[in-house]
Amino acid sequence: MFLVKLALKNLVRHRKRTFITAGIIAMALFIYIMIDSLLIGINDITYNNLINLESGHLQIVNKTYWEEKDELPLDNLINSDEIKNIKFTNIEGFKGLITELDFKANLNNGVNGIPIIVKGINPDNYKNVFSLNKFFTEGEMFSKGDYRVVMGEKLAELMKFKTGDYLTLLIRTKNDTFNTIEAEISGLLNSSNTNVNRNIVYLPLDIAQRALNVEGQISHFIIKLENKNIAENTGLSLEKKINNINDNLGVYTWSELEAVTFLKAKQSVNQLILLIILVIAAIAIINTVILAALERMEEIGMMKAMGLKIKEIIFTFVLESTGIGLLGGIAGILIGILGVSLLNKIGIDYVEMFNIDMASFGVPIIEKFYGAWHPEAFIFVFFFGVFVSLISSILPAYWAASKDPVEAIYHR
Amino acid sequence: MNLLELKDITKIYQQGKIEVPALRGIDLDVKEGEFTTVFGPSGSGKTTLLNLIGCLDKPTDGVIKFTDKELEDLNKHELAMIRRFNIGFIFQSYNLIPVLTAFENVEFAIRLIDGKNEKEIKDKVLKILDIVGLAGLENRKPNELSGGQKQRVAIARALVKEPKLVLADEPSANLDSKTSKEVLEVMVKMNEELGTTFIFSTHDPLVMDYAHRMIEIRDGQIFADKKGEANDVSS
Numbered sequence: 001m002f003l004v005k006l007a008l009k010n011l012v013r014h015r016k017r018t019f020i021t022a023g024i025i026a027m028a029l030f031i032y033i034m035i036d037s038l039l040i041g042i043n044d045i046t047y048n049n050l051i052n053l054e055s056g057h058l059q060i061v062n063k064t065y066w067e068e069k070d071e072l073p074l075d076n077l078i079n080s081d082e083i084k085n086i087k088f089t090n091i092e093g094f095k096g097l098i099t100e101l102d103f104k105a106n107l108n109n110g111v112n113g114i115p116i117i118v119k120g121i122n123p124d125n126y127k128n129v130f131s132l133n134k135f136f137t138e139g140e141m142f143s144k145g146d147y148r149v150v151m152g153e154k155l156a157e158l159m160k161f162k163t164g165d166y167l168t169l170l171i172r173t174k175n176d177t178f179n180t181i182e183a184e185i186s187g188l189l190n191s192s193n194t195n196v197n198r199n200i201v202y203l204p205l206d207i208a209q210r211a212l213n214v215e216g217q218i219s220h221f222i223i224k225l226e227n228k229n230i231a232e233n234t235g236l237s238l239e240k241k242i243n244n245i246n247d248n249l250g251v252y253t254w255s256e257l258e259a260v261t262f263l264k265a266k267q268s269v270n271q272l273i274l275l276i277i278l279v280i281a282a283i284a285i286i287n288t289v290i291l292a293a294l295e296r297m298e299e300i301g302m303m304k305a306m307g308l309k310i311k312e313i314i315f316t317f318v319l320e321s322t323g324i325g326l327l328g329g330i331a332g333i334l335i336g337i338l339g340v341s342l343l344n345k346i347g348i349d350y351v352e353m354f355n356i357d358m359a360s361f362g363v364p365i366i367e368k369f370y371g372a373w374h375p376e377a378f379i380f381v382f383f384f385g386v387f388v389s390l391i392s393s394i395l396p397a398y399w400a401a402s403k404d405p406v407e408a409i410y411h412r
Numbered sequence: 413m414n415l416l417e418l419k420d421i422t423k424i425y426q427q428g429k430i431e432v433p434a435l436r437g438i439d440l441d442v443k444e445g446e447f448t449t450v451f452g453p454s455g456s457g458k459t460t461l462l463n464l465i466g467c468l469d470k471p472t473d474g475v476i477k478f479t480d481k482e483l484e485d486l487n488k489h490e491l492a493m494i495r496r497f498n499i500g501f502i503f504q505s506y507n508l509i510p511v512l513t514a515f516e517n518v519e520f521a522i523r524l525i526d527g528k529n530e531k532e533i534k535d536k537v538l539k540i541l542d543i544v545g546l547a548g549l550e551n552r553k554p555n556e557l558s559g560g561q562k563q564r565v566a567i568a569r570a571l572v573k574e575p576k577l578v579l580a581d582e583p584s585a586n587l588d589s590k591t592s593k594e595v596l597e598v599m600v601k602m603n604e605e606l607g608t609t610f611i612f613s614t615h616d617p618l619v620m621d622y623a624h625r626m627i628e629i630r631d632g633q634i635f636a637d638k639k640g641e642a643n644d645v646s647s
Binding site for chain 1: 463466468469472488490492493494495496497499501503505507508509510511512516518519521523569
């Protein structure tokens with residue numbers, strides 16, 4: 001107990017140094033918590049953008065189509081009534097089901113043309129899965145059978161289109177012949193998904209099927225669930241049911257998309273950044289313990305003369321460092337809670353702050369960044385701070401405690 | 413009975429490529445209850461001798477026995493235990509722990525050997541502080557004490573655990589003659605009542621006056637070893 005008392009007294013011996021070291025640890029933990037919160041927040045927004053505007057939670061497609069999906073082939077499509085016998089309303093967390101026919105086209109304004117993706121959709125139920133309607137800045141959604149399209153404002157700006165203008169879509173049909181679709185622009189969008197804003201044109205499904213010569217066929221069934229966390233389990237049970245009808249069909253979750261895989265791969269880089277932050281905290285602690293040991297060499301010598309064992313001297317140093325770690329950990333958690341609260345409430349408007357487009361970095365977000373609560377990160381950094389303080393002090397403490405007592409006492 | 417036996421002790425310090433002999437062939441026996449001073453000019457090897465006797469250092473050559481145990485055979489842990497239970501040190505530079513009060517500095521030494529009886533520990537610490545003239549200053553930290561007061565705390569710390577052997581390196585260097593005398597009286601009392609063995613390294617004639625035995629060291633060798641009664645210093 002007396003050694004505990006001594007360690008605690010040493011902790012307040014140099015208040016400034018204790019405060020600064022604990023402050024460095026707290027700051028490192030705070031930065032970790034903030035970056036972690038921001039990264040999770042960005043991921044959440046990114047995933048939600050993908051789910052709410054592009055992928056849905058589950059997609060039912062032909063397995064061969066899935067392997068070639070980046071090419072948007074017109075082979076291996078599905079009949080739109082293929083799974084009509086399945087009662088989706090019985091599926092846990094089911095919110096909506098739509099059909100979609102995706103294909104490549106060349107968008108032409110009479111002067112220039114650019115490659116784009118066209119989504120043939122049913123305007124009557126599209127809102128059951130995708131929240132496109134709330135992003136209209138001009139015009140309206142088309143109706144079935146209309147030769148009308150909806151596109152992103154950015155794409156329209158690029159091609160110098162406005163609502164009411166006519167465009168030409170140059171397409172390759174199922175039979176490998178060229179065809180064109182002349183359509184009027186019925187509405188423009190400015191969504192939170194840059195891909196939707198820049199690369200996609202929406203067209204009535206029946207018009208698309210007719211033009212591509214794939215009548216009654218679609219590329220995807222897309223399903224919306226109550227939340228993304230149940231997608232995997234629901235997908236597995238749904239696939240069993242679907243395979244009873246057609247075992248060429250597969251059910252794929254939003255997280256199997258390449259965009260998500262890419263984002264997840266980027267997270268390992270983020271983890272590396274977070275690790276560097278934690279190493280800085282460890283160095284601060286080691287530095288403090290070494291300084292404390294050098295400063296107290298005579299004292300350590302006296303302790304040895306009094307008969308303290310090496311492990312008892314190490315214990316006092318380690319306890320002192322652990323105390324610093326505890327102080328830094330608690331402070332880091334407190335300012336972390338404050339920081340994440342502010343981040344969640346105010347957010348970061350990166351466009352206003354840095355005038356950059358995150359789409360250039362592969363992040364399909366055009367709105368503010370918000371953090372996300374990640375309790376595990378708080379628990380992790382707290383214990384990390386304490387643990388690193390404890391571990392990083394052992395070696396310098398051992399060095400000090402192993403000093404020859406005569407050398408220590410006479411400071412030789 | 414011999415508390416200490418030193419046979420042909422040599423200690424050589426290595427300073428770069430140069431070997432500096434500090435002790436050359438010391439033979440010495442110290443009986444339990446002796447009150448001994450070691451004196452000699454600076455650099456003669458007094459402190460080195462005390463460090464070897466106190467298990468703080470090991471000789472380059474020779475054999476040291478403490479209560480019939482050969483120190484050579486003991487590991488660091490065993491040596492630490494000998495220091496903890498049997499030896500009290502008083503250093504010229506006090507070496508008090510700055511964050512602890514006078515009471516706690518003394519308490520620390522006794523806690524290492526007895527951590528259970530709170531009241532007994534408190535009484536012992538207060539008593540020894542009273543004996544060394546620090547009653548009322550128990551709660552002061554070292555930076556709130558004068559040099560003499562710090563040395564008294566260091567002396568109290570060495571004596572409180574009633575060790576078999578007290579090694580004191582210039583213990584009176586920072587004390588006035590009145591306090592030196594008071595403290596030496598305490599040591600004499602402990603020596604007489606408890607049989608504690610004292611070995612001083614000193615230049616102070618007052619300390620030598622109290623000694624039963626005076627060992628003069630010159631150039632790392634025992635030059636003279638005088639045994640006899642202490643002088644009458646009561647006046």
